[in-house]
Amino acid sequence: MLKTNYLVRMAFIAALYTTINLVFAPISYGPMQIRIAEALTILPYIDPAAIGGLFLGCILANLWGGLGIADVLGGSLCTLIAALLTYKMKRPIYAPMPPVVINSLGVSLYLHILFKLPYWLTVSYIFMGQLIACYLLGYPLLLVFLKRKIWIYTDKKI
8 A cells, every 4th residue: 555655745746747747838749849847757766656646747748738649648658667767777867868768769659640750850859858858957956856865765875
């Protein structure tokens, strides 16, 4: 049974991810996107509750995104896989890598069909947006959390 604290953290992350996507909606959806909320994808490195939170947040955000069931299922599944892999990372520098790689390759699978764009072009668009969100925004956020010992709910040696 999940503890209340865990569920609250998961719900908070889901709400935060969804809200950030909706606030930045014009740049959060489509084949050329910078999902600012993807900066939060570093959280599974320090908090396993973020795995479910990011997955649920992505489902909710993609329901409002307007790209249909492909985005709701495909994007959320990519987020879940990336979150699980991020949790397994051994060093902070690698924490943003799974969302960059998984989303670049996975989300592009259906976006190139929906927008009738070449697959590798779509991969490059998503890759650049993910790189910005995860490494330029998310990684510094992770370093602040680690340095100040904020929001660390893991048994990893940090």
